[in-house]
Amino acid sequence: MYETNYHRATSVDDAAAKLGAAEDAKVLSGGQTLLPTMKQRLAAPSDVIDVTHIADMKGITESGGGIRIGAATTHAEVAGSEIVKRMLPGLAALAGHIGDPHVRHMGTIGGSLANNDPAADYPSAALALGATIHTNARQISAEDFFTGMFETALDESEIVTAVEFPKASACAYAKYPNPASRYAMAGVFVARTDGGVRVAVTGAGQNGVFRHAGLEDALAQSFSADAVAGVTTDPDQLLADIHGSAEYRANLVTVMAKRAVAACA
Amino acid sequence: MANVTMTVNGKSVSKPAEGRTLLVEFLRDGAGLTGTHVGCDTSQCGACVVHVDGKAVKSCTMLAAQADGAQVTTIEGLASGGELHPMQAAFREHHGLQCGFCTPGMIMAAVDMVNRLGAPLDEAAIRAELEGNICRCTGYHNIVKAIAAASETMAGMKTAAE
Ligand SMILES: Cc1cc2nc3c(=O)[nH]c(=O)nc-3n(C[C@H](O)[C@H](O)[C@H](O)COP(=O)(O)OP(=O)(O)OC[C@H]3O[C@@H](n4cnc5c(N)ncnc54)[C@H](O)[C@@H]3O)c2cc1C
Ligand code: FES
Ligand code: FES
Numbered sequence: 001m002y003e004t005n006y007h008r009a010t011s012v013d014d015a016a017a018k019l020g021a022a023e024d025a026k027v028l029s030g031g032q033t034l035l036p037t038m039k040q041r042l043a044a045p046s047d048v049i050d051v052t053h054i055a056d057m058k059g060i061t062e063s064g065g066g067i068r069i070g071a072a073t074t075h076a077e078v079a080g081s082e083i084v085k086r087m088l089p090g091l092a093a094l095a096g097h098i099g100d101p102h103v104r105h106m107g108t109i110g111g112s113l114a115n116n117d118p119a120a121d122y123p124s125a126a127l128a129l130g131a132t133i134h135t136n137a138r139q140i141s142a143e144d145f146f147t148g149m150f151e152t153a154l155d156e157s158e159i160v161t162a163v164e165f166p167k168a169s170a171c172a173y174a175k176y177p178n179p180a181s182r183y184a185m186a187g188v189f190v191a192r193t194d195g196g197v198r199v200a201v202t203g204a205g206q207n208g209v210f211r212h213a214g215l216e217d218a219l220a221q222s223f224s225a226d227a228v229a230g231v232t233t234d235p236d237q238l239l240a241d242i243h244g245s246a247e248y249r250a251n252l253v254t255v256m257a258k259r260a261v262a263a264c265a
Numbered sequence: 266m267a268n269v270t271m272t273v274n275g276k277s278v279s280k281p282a283e284g285r286t287l288l289v290e291f292l293r294d295g296a297g298l299t300g301t302h303v304g305c306d307t308s309q310c311g312a313c314v315v316h317v318d319g320k321a322v323k324s325c326t327m328l329a330a331q332a333d334g335a336q337v338t339t340i341e342g343l344a345s346g347g348e349l350h351p352m353q354a355a356f357r358e359h360h361g362l363q364c365g366f367c368t369p370g371m372i373m374a375a376v377d378m379v380n381r382l383g384a385p386l387d388e389a390a391i392r393a394e395l396e397g398n399i400c401r402c403t404g405y406h407n408i409v410k411a412i413a414a415a416s417e418t419m420a421g422m423k424t425a426a427e
Binding site: 001002003004007008028031032037038048050052076099100101102103105106123131165180181182221 | 267270283284285287306307308309311320321322323326327330331333343348377378381392394398422
């Protein structure tokens with residue numbers, strides 16, 4: 001790792017000021033993506049700004065019928081939260097299967113969303129549930145937030161401060177983890193929301209997470225595992241790598257969708 | 266270089282550290298506690314697991330500066346008064362190690378697992394919880410047995426203390 005300067009921010013404003021003051025600073029949240037990347041010398045920020053000691057960016061509260069989760073809240077905290085388990089059990093279960101226990105003790109929801117890894121789990125929940133991402137500058141709908149593989153609508157020095165999830169009458173996530181990395185080879189999040197059934201797919205798309213119109217239409221007609229059994233996904237839009245071909249992932253999407261729907265019941 | 270200060274196994278340790286110094290480097294090179302191992306460069310093997318403020322973390326994937334002010338427990342901090350921690354004793358009893366390289370991380374992960382989930386722990390839960398710890402020798406069977414046995418001993422000790 002190249003040398004870097006560590007700073008601990010005490011408030012969102014302090015973090016923004018420190019980000020602006022340094023030559024090439026990056027936000028450091030759980031560090032479970034940023035530090036491995038820095039160790040590989042694929043990233044070399046001049047400064048890292050630790051946001052995990054900012055009280056406003058932590059914790060889980062009920063808000064306006066939904067849930068607000070501070071960006072620096074860890075995967076383990078989301079997985080263990082009574083509020084999340086009661087209101088969005090699919091989200092709690094998703095968080096409980098990210099990586100391993102040690103990663104879950106450090107990694108945060110804000111870091112995961114800002115990173116937008118095409119195989120990450122949280123983006124599917126944010127998109128399917130219609131979450132709103134709060135930053136120090138504005139609010140962005142999940143729909144507008146994820147703009148491509150490892151790409152988001154965030155500006156250079158914008159900080160994700162919280163994520164707000166509206167309630168859903170049922171939701172569930174099913175992923176087929178890569179046996180070595182545990183990242184999703186295909187993950188499907190299904191949500192029954194006020195706006196109808198919404199389905200988002202991660203791990204499989206060439207441009208990262210996406211909503212699946214075919215699955216949504218089938219489930220709007222009949223909310224059952226049988227209804228999605230015949231729904232296919234165009235492999236031309238999917239990832240192919242040493243772990244699996246696009247056709248293999250297309251099949252996984254259908255299988256994971258069936259499992260997620262069954263888990264919603 | 267700024268000074269980084271933390272409590273390691275109950276003792277305050279204060280050393281100058283670069284911004285990029287990893288917690289595992291601080292513990293091994295700074296504090297001289299070489300029980301915590303480094304088995305990979307990709308945050309995957311778990312040989313480096315220690316407890317920071319009571320939670321198991323990969324010390325190769327945390328900056329020392331992030332742990333400034335924290336309470337850290339390493340494998341050296343588990344035994345008390347010359348007596349092995351029940352988890353250490355169970356690994357010895359059940360042959361939960363061969364070369365021993367993964368063992369410090371396994372034991373720290375196992376203690377964290379029992380602290381969080383209580384006892385007794387069944388095999389499926391133990392195997393799922395060991396996701397972040399890789400052993401190239403044992404095939405895991407005896408590690409799982411050791412953790413199951415220790416979880417019972419630890420539960421017994423807790424009941425006795427109450
Ligand atoms: C062994 C291992 C297994 C893993 N398995 C999985 C898995 O199965 N599924 C999965 O989804 N993920 C997995 N991860 C990734 C993990 O979930 C990370 O925690 C997550 O991707 C990033 O969150 P973080 O808090 O660690 O962010 P960091 O690593 O601190 O930051 C990641 C990026 O986001 C930026 N950033 C962080 N916080 C903010 C913010 N508040 N505002 C703006 N930008 C910000 C940083 O500058 C950096 O570019 C795994 C990681 C490891 C090491
Ligand atoms: S050395 Fe930390 S995970 Fe391998
Ligand atoms: S005993 Fe050798 S790596 Fe586990």
